[in-house]
Amino acid sequence: MRFAYLIMGHYDEKVDRAEIGGGKAQIIGVPNIEAACQVARELQADGVDAIEVCGAFGEEGAGKLAEATGGTISIGYVVNHPATAEAHKKLFG
Secondary structure (H helix, E strand, O other): EEEEEEEEOOOOOOEEEEEEEHOOEEEEEOOOHHHHHHHHHHHHHHHOOEEOOOOOOOHHHHHHHHHHOOOEEEEOOOOOOHEEEEEHHHHOO
């Protein structure tokens, strides 16, 4: 199984990437939902089986990735803990 974890913030999806396990697991930083959708389509074409996204995406953002990939990849999302939601807004808007 191959999977990726997308984080959203002040990142450039072309350079903010890392992988372990010979590429079976990847982490990719994206600046926004639009870039994340493009990355998700690229991951889909590359044979990635599942994508997990950070809490900045929320349910709506995860849904947009599911739409972008035609519902063919499992998309999961982390839920922000209420105690950290305000701190996240200050950092990433």
